[in-house]
Every structure is written in structure tokens, then in C-alpha cells.
Amino acid sequence: MLSRENNELLCRVGPGTPMGALMREYWIPALPSNEFPGPDSPPKRMKLLGENIIMYRDTKGRMGAIAEACPHRGASLYFARNEDCGIRCAYHGWKFDLDGNCIDAPTEPMERRMRFQQSIKARAFPCRDVNKMVWIYMGPRKEPPPFPAFEINTLPYDHVGEPSIMMEEANWLQNMEGDLDSAHLNFLHSRLQEKAPPPKHGIQGFWSPDPDPPVLDVQPTEYGAYYTAKRRYRNNEDWHRINQFIFPFHTMITTGDGTINLRSFVPLDDHYAMLISHRGHPKRPITPEENRVLTFDEVGGFIPRTEDPRTYFMTAANKRNDYARDLQVEKEAMFNGIPFIGNLQDRAMTELMCSDDGEPLYDRTKEHLGSSDAQVALVRRQLLQAVTDLRDQKKVPPNVDNVKLDRVRSASHIFPADADWRKLSEGSRDVDSGAPVGAEVPLIIQ
Numbered sequence: 001m002l003s004r005e006n007n008e009l010l011c012r013v014g015p016g017t018p019m020g021a022l023m024r025e026y027w028i029p030a031l032p033s034n035e036f037p038g039p040d041s042p043p044k045r046m047k048l049l050g051e052n053i054i055m056y057r058d059t060k061g062r063m064g065a066i067a068e069a070c071p072h073r074g075a076s077l078y079f080a081r082n083e084d085c086g087i088r089c090a091y092h093g094w095k096f097d098l099d100g101n102c103i104d105a106p107t108e109p110m111e112r113r114m115r116f117q118q119s120i121k122a123r124a125f126p127c128r129d130v131n132k133m134v135w136i137y138m139g140p141r142k143e144p145p146p147f148p149a150f151e152i153n154t155l156p157y158d159h160v161g162e163p164s165i166m167m168e169e170a171n172w173l174q175n176m177e178g179d180l181d182s183a184h185l186n187f188l189h190s191r192l193q194e195k196a197p198p199p200k201h202g203i204q205g206f207w208s209p210d211p212d213p214p215v216l217d218v219q220p221t222e223y224g225a226y227y228t229a230k231r232r233y234r235n236n237e238d239w240h241r242i243n244q245f246i247f248p249f250h251t252m253i254t255t256g257d258g259t260i261n262l263r264s265f266v267p268l269d270d271h272y273a274m275l276i277s278h279r280g281h282p283k284r285p286i287t288p289e290e291n292r293v294l295t296f297d298e299v300g301g302f303i304p305r306t307e308d309p310r311t312y313f314m315t316a317a318n319k320r321n322d323y324a325r326d327l328q329v330e331k332e333a334m335f336n337g338i339p340f341i342g343n344l345q346d347r348a349m350t351e352l353m354c355s356d357d358g359e360p361l362y363d364r365t366k367e368h369l370g371s372s373d374a375q376v377a378l379v380r381r382q383l384l385q386a387v388t389d390l391r392d393q394k395k396v397p398p399n400v401d402n403v404k405l406d407r408v409r410s411a412s413h414i415f416p417a418d419a420d421w422r423k424l425s426e427g428s429r430d431v432d433s434g435a436p437v438g439a440e441v442p443l444i445i446q
């Protein structure tokens, strides 16, 4: 449970909010590189942390982002001409470079144009295009912090897949908390029996040899927190699924297949967030099979985009049509009849958590946490601490500047019953230890 005040503190991310300020201290994954196919390709609208921005690739192939409203009289820079290393407003031809400098204001008389231009500055945001994803820095520093050292950002290019993205129609934290809550695997994502028939759409559900839901054990760290969800395995050993939370909105969930995966819950505003899932392989190029981007074709794919970036990556199966739920599947095969594709099932749970006035932001004064919510509760405490430290003492979490802290992994292990799982997983949680990815049991046991 959270007080109304703390719930607001954690959920709201717009300009001027404490959580929005915390997120703006970090580099943020924004759109895949392939949205900007070449130099001077068409600019794209985007919305991040409640701000409307335009992203583009300039003549030299560099990525740029600029506040949508032109500093002259507010015309949308979406319609700007992307040419000759800058973006030229379609209304009166003012032109801005990658840093937001006004480099031409042709409506001003020649004799005062230079001086005038120097007094105009557009809000521009530094961007980095790394391993198929464009990241943006929207924070207050003149010199952005170091680039996040997540393994996905430092692997060779061909070891990294295209990011899979789905839009989620709920507050970012509501969505992310699903990644901190292993117990729901035993229900929402599970099949009805070990040998249940495979569902028509989506992957086979989760199944555990342990009849009981997992026991959680959590560990706060400097970069966030990790935890194990421990289930009894065959021969009375313990199956540990060890997952990560990294400030401000990243998780790593073990899939148990030897790949690594960064999951980022990136808010467009308080009510919409993208789940970006970015996969790679530490040792070899990613295979086409591993690089299957989620297209949701089985359930109608994505809806056509409108001018509103909140329609990007929005699946045709959504809350307006019960997410393609199949009640027959629910009788015979799966605990829930919504296809297990990406986070479709999760979204049915988190997108309909609403306050009484219908705002898609859950009122957490009404909830009742139990022991399976240990990681949810810990991460909320950490986020609250980080938000108030920044607001009251101007202190940022250590991984803003010490990006080595991002070099962690999730892992799936079988350990002897009641072993010291923290110690035994030390190597597999550390990218630079030389240990292989902990992948002893796959997420879906066949």
C-alpha cells in the first residue's frame, strides 16, 4: 500500500514532477534506429515524459531531437524540412542545428539577422544511436552523464537484435511492477497442466514442478535491486529465477535460454509507456530465431499509427476487444485465454487497474501487499528514496555517473536446497566476471 502522496510521487513523470526529474537524469531509450533509415529521412513525432518532441537523422547521419513547438510562433517542427545538417521550420523557414542553435532566421532583415539568431535557442536533446536503439538525454546537465554501460549497449553490433516494442496503456510503474512479481507466472501465464495442449496463438504457458508459488528473497543494491523467486525443482533442489531492477525503469528477466535481455518501461506520459525489450547474445551473433521481433501478427498486428505517438506499437488486440481472449483455451489449456505473446496478458491486468474516476493510474491506497510482493515493495521504497534525495538534496542515484553498475545480468539456476543463492550467483549476475549466462532452466519447461 502507498499513501496517496507517495503514489503521486512515484507515478507522475511530466516536466516539474519529482519522478520526472529523476528520469531526466538518465539516458532514455526512445525509438529504434530503423525508424530513421538514412540521412535526412523524414522526422518522427515522439512523446517522452509528457513532452512532445521531434526526432530526426541529419545529413551526416547523426540523430537529433528537438521540442516540437518552433521557438518562433510554435508551429510543429514535424513538418520541417530536414536538410543540410539542420531542421527548417515549414512556417517561416527558421532553421535549427543539432544543438538547437538558430542558424537561419530568413524573416529578419539581413543587417540584424545574425544578432537576432543568436538570441534564439530551441530546446534540443542529445541523442545516441547505439546497437539499433536511439537513446535521448532530456536532463538539465550541459554535458550529459556517461552513456549507460548495459551489456546490450557494449556487445558487438551483430550480437544484438532489433528491439521489440509494445505500447502499454497504463502508468509506467503499474506495468513495470509486473516484472518484479514472479508469483504471477504461476497463474496469469501458466498452462493448466504439464501436458496441456499448446494454445492456438502465442507460446505455451509456464509450468513449474513445484505445486506452490515461489518464495521471494530480495536484495537492494546501489543500482536498484535483484531478487530470487525460488521454486522447488526435481530431486528436491531449488530453482532460482534471479531478476534485476535497475534505476530508473529497467528490468532484466531471465528467459533461461542463454540470451541477455534489457527491458525498459519508458513513459510517454503518465498513462502510456512503451515496453522495450532488447535482446542480445554475449558470445556470438544473434540468430534469426532469437531476433524474432514481436509483431503480434497472430492477433492482428499493430494498429495504424496516427499523429499521436501513443498509437505507435499499439497492438490490435487491446483493452477494447479483451486482448483476443479465447474462452475455449481458458477451459482446456491456459489459466488465462489471452494469448501469451509479449506482455499481452500482463497488460490485461495492469491497464485496467484504474482509479474510481477512470484515470488509468491505480490508487495504491486500496491494495494489500503480501509476501510475494517483496520486490515490488522494495523497489517502491528505493524509488521513493531516490526521488526525495534528488528533490531535497540534489543527490542522484550512483548509476547515473557510475555506469559500470549497469553491468548486471539475470539468471536461472538450480542450486542445492537452501543454498546461499547470492554467493552462488555472484558470477552469473556480473557481466564482466567471465561466467556464462545462468541458463539452467528455460522459462517455459516443455
Ligand code: FES
Pocket (backbone or CB within 6 Å): 070, 071, 072, 073, 074, 075, 089, 090, 091, 092, 093, 094
Ligand atoms: S513558427 Fe517556425 S519559423 Fe515561424
Ligand SMILES: [Fe+2]
Pocket (backbone or CB within 6 Å): 178, 184, 185, 189, 346
Ligand atoms: Fe508477466
